Structures are given as structure tokens and as C-alpha cells.
Amino acid sequence: MNIIKLSKNEITNINKLYQAKYRKETNLFIALGPHLNNEAKKYGHLVKTYTIDPSYSGILISYDDMKKIAKTDTPCQVLSICQKIEKNDLSDKVLLLDAIQDPGNMGTLMRTAKAFNFNTIILGDGCVDIYNDKVIRASQGAIFKLNFRQENLVDFINNNKNYIFYGTALENGYNIKEINKAPKLALILGNEGNGIKKEILNITNKNIYIPISDTESLNVAIAGGILMYLLQ
């Protein structure tokens, strides 16, 4: 197999995909590493593979070119260009995210949601772009398996009265131990600094909290992990 030299133009276009604006324009995003390449292929998202290792199928490029397109500390073997795929199904367990801004939290919440069958995520206003490369990395492939919708959370709650909506709040809520599962339920998690917006907390079925000792709050991905485990 011959090494293909990438044109300056091609390198520029790939690098543009690290910006949300261009991902939106092209409907494409980047996933790094062999694991995500396999997952992208398996779930029909894979458009193109660049690799420095001839044992992977894809466009063989030089180490120098890979360094120009792969945003990682350690050398990356495989870079995948993936397409976004819209899926509109609504699973029985749904996760609603209100302005989750940290890419690591977002990706970790996706990975956990998949593990506990919260297969649909509703992205409210102010969330980080889920196709951000740090989100993709933390999601560990869950990005390819879940359904996502970008939707105002107040509208979503008002339009889906067949679901039980659980908000999360530090005060004035029910202890998670007192909560029963419901066949169709939605868990709402809020912004890292400010929690869930009041207008949303006001229209949930119940707001719940996790009892904690001598700590102001849990990290939102940890709280989400415990709650999804208990409510799955």
C-alpha cells in the first residue's frame, strides 16, 4: 500500500471539523482511535478512514500528516470522518440535559446512558455540541448508538405527558430512596454551576436528590450515573 500525501486543502478541511460551525455545515465529525473507527463502521457512521498503520483499511498517510489532522497528545493510529445520523425514536427511558457544558461530562453521561438503557437524549438549550472531539472521546462509542434530539426542554415536557419527569435538585426534593421506577420515565440533569432552570423544575412530576455528607454537590455525571442506575 502506498502512502498518500494529503493536500494542504484537505488538511485544512479536516481541521475545520474541530469547530462546531463546520460540523453543522457538513454534517460530519471526527472520531479518533481504532475503537471508535470500529464502532463508526458498525453503526453506519463511517465516511472515511485515515491511518498510519497499513493493517487498518483506509487511506494510508504519513505520520507527519497524521500529526497535522489528529488533535491528540499521543500519536493517533486512526482518524475517522463520520457522518451524523438523525434518529427520532423515543426510548422508554429518556435523559434530558439542561445546559451541560463540560465536554467530559457530556461524553461520560452518554456512555452511562447507553449502559443503563437511557437510549434517547434530549439536548436542551446551552448544551455543548455533542460532536465535539472531547465529547466523542469520553462517549467511548455511545455517540453512535443513542438517539439525540435538540429541543427546548419545557416544550418537550409539555408535549410528552405519558412520561414521568424526574428533576434533580439539592433542595425541596424527594430522597432518591423514596422514588419508584415508572415504565416511561425521563431524568433531567442540569448545568454544572447552576443546576436545572427553575421554569423546568416547576413542571416536573417530582424532583429528587441524592443524600450526601459534608459536600456541596456531586459532579453531574456522577449524580446522573447513580440515578440512571437506580431508575433503569
Next chain:
Amino acid sequence: MNIIKLSKNEITNINKLYQAKYRKETNLFIALGPHLNNEAKKYGHLVKTYTIDPSYSGILISYDDMKKIAKTDTPCQVLSICQKIEKNDLSDKVLLLDAIQDPGNMGTLMRTAKAFNFNTIILGDGCVDIYNDKVIRASQGAIFKLNFRQENLVDFINNNKNYIFYGTALENGYNIKEINKAPKLALILGNEGNGIKKEILNITNKNIYIPISDTESLNVAIAGGILMYLLQ
């Protein structure tokens, strides 16, 4: 209050504290932001405060000098120089960490451990330095409240037979639903890529797992969060 100009030497010495080597030499570490400054003071770790805001007590410095010593994207109001404090108590619930390498995971595990009364953390070989600034940030002040010991985990297990040791493994374990709490128990979590070393898994009382769907594994901080919640 007058603005104090930092000497070049002082700036260099503060910046050295971003390296584990110098933190070890001096027994000092850096914590950024007003919340951690309060917590450091409250728990007796605070040695010196640098601030650009005269409403904080401490050494008032210029914005330019703060930029030279505070490693953050957004301007930092307060930088605290803190001292390490050795505490050797062993709490009834103990967290054992085998080669946790990601600073975000380490800090989040500390924050969660504090919330669920796992007040002692045993740091096995290969863990990231807990005084790393990213660990401190993710710990949200838990660093000041917990007891830490650096110790070989095999030795610790062999020397503390009055504890029930729960390992975590994806295979050949007990479902977490089948586990009972014990008055004195230790939870062991393993490396992000490789899990817990075999020699450690072999000498636990029980190895447990969290059932998951269509996902290879949970993030270690999430798994730790769920398990500490259940075992607290």
C-alpha cells in the same frame, strides 16, 4: 491596599508547584479559585493567598502577575498556596485506587468519596499525583477533608483483615445487587484501561460488577460513584 509586584524568582517558584517533583520537595501545592481558598483555610491547609481582588485577604497582585502564576483559561481571582497534611486515621469505609491515571477521574472520585463517607483513600502504585492542579479542581475541596495513604495495595489488604475488600471486575464477579454492606469495608477501583491488577483481584473477599447493556464498560469514576452510593 497596595499591589505587590512579584519578583521573577517568586513567579518561578510558584510555577514549579505545577510539577509533582517540586510539590514533593516542598510539601506545598496550588489551589485555584475562591471556593478552594475558603476550604483550604477552613481545614488548615492555607499557607499563602495571592489575589487580584482587594476584597479577599491575601497578597494583592496585578492581573498581569496573576496570569503568570495561575494556569487557567479564564482569569483567576485567587490563588492559594497550600500545605499537605498527613492524616493517618483509617475510616470504616475505605477507597483503594489501583493506578488511576486521569486527573479528572481522580478528583471526581475524591469528591464522591467524601460525599458517601469513604473518608480514607489508599493510593496504590501508578496513581496520578493527587496534588496535581487538575485533580485539585475536580476534587472541589475534598482534597482538604480526606485522609490519604500511599501504599502498596497487596500489602494494605494483607495487613487489614478486619475489612471486607470488594474488588471490581467485568467478569467472574458477583452482581452488585447480591452484595451486602459490611461495617468495615474497602472498595477497590482499577486503572482506566486495564482494570485492577490480577494479584490484587486474587486476594479480595469478593469481586463485584455492575450489570450494563450494550457497552463495554463504565467510566471508573461513574462505577465508583454507583458502588460507593450503594455500599456507604
